[in-house]
Amino acid sequence: MPSIADFTLPATEFPLGRVFEDRPDATFELDRVVPSGDTVMPYFWVSDAGADMAAITALLTELPELRSAELLVDTGTKGLFRAEWEPEFMGIMAAIAATGVTVLTASGSADGWRFEIRATQLGQLSTFQRHCADSGVNVTLVRISQLTEAGSDTAYDLTPEQREALLLAFERGYYDDKRGVDQTELAAELGISRQAFASRLRRGYRALIGSTVAADSPPSD
Template identity: 40%
Template sequence: MATLAEFTLPLDAFPLGVVCEEFPDATVELERVVPTADAMRQYVWVEHVPAESIATFLESQTDTAGVKLVDQVDDRTLFRYHSDSDGCGVLEALVDSDTTLLSATGTRAGWRVHVRGDVQQAVADFDERCRRAGVQPTLRDLHATVGTQPSQRTAVTDAQREALLLAYANGYYADPRETNLSELAAEVGISRQAFARRLSRGYRTLVESHLALPTADEGVS
């Protein structure tokens, strides 16, 4: 039975905790984390701090491999951030314990994270592996997903989500286009054909989930 857990973690549990140390009013929300062979790619929302200030600060960090502004809504800014891969104890704990990071929000007080394990033992393993890595998690909530109904909408996979976000961030949808499928595929280390299929399946899933025509039973309004 799947189990949901909420933990609080110290600010240095994730590398981007330095943003909250530098800007006490900032709120950092990890949108997507993609560990690769030589770097860690992260999509991260930052609130309550000017985008230029965040970009300048991140670019000044010694482990920063790249920063790009992707989107901006009011005082929320979405960045794609690359850092040199020195490892992250929490991310390694997630992988080793077979748990899924549902959300991670950081403030000056620390990180609040929500994880899901297919079984309760996975959550316990996550806690133990964090401690082995020198991170001290505090469990705030734990419950099984009893009585929940699976969504009738099909969600994009992590790989499809990464492809869609990467294409958007690099200007694939711009007019004129600022990149091509070969360049995008090279960035994630797969073939052009494989990336094109991943992008196509992501499109199809989004259309079927959110834009598909109603069935005959549902009727048309």
């Protein structure tokens, strides 16, 4: 049965944590982690009300742990970046890529990092912890839980892509009264067209309604 575990990591033991030395009020939110050849390509948001994203970009490009760091979206108060790790400095990212676990959420501040990780196979989390220990990565297991069938990605007949689109739209405020983002911006985060993103939302709505509201409705005469 799939499991979800929360791990913490000291701020200085994750490469991006070096930014806190210059920007102690900055916060990070990893969006996606994509294995790519001998490295991984993470997408992450950086928020720092006291600095423009050009200053953050300059700090990131100076990190020896990164091959590259590109600013994709700049909202004025936060920025979406795409970065590539140097293989010898990947740390916990190497453990994630090597063991095949999935990062559900990850965030960091000067107080430390928190990773919510999903494992779909028996022993996968133990392998992940062992890989971290062997690499000198000081992770601490905070919580572990089993996913019930209703909490899995197949709940409500949603595909993983539909669930990803719906959650992203919710997290970015797409459904708020004062909408803070549009479909074009959300599609750009996923690397797909606006039309494809709109299709995922539409099909996701249909699946949710069909498995909840419509499923609970009495049959018509």
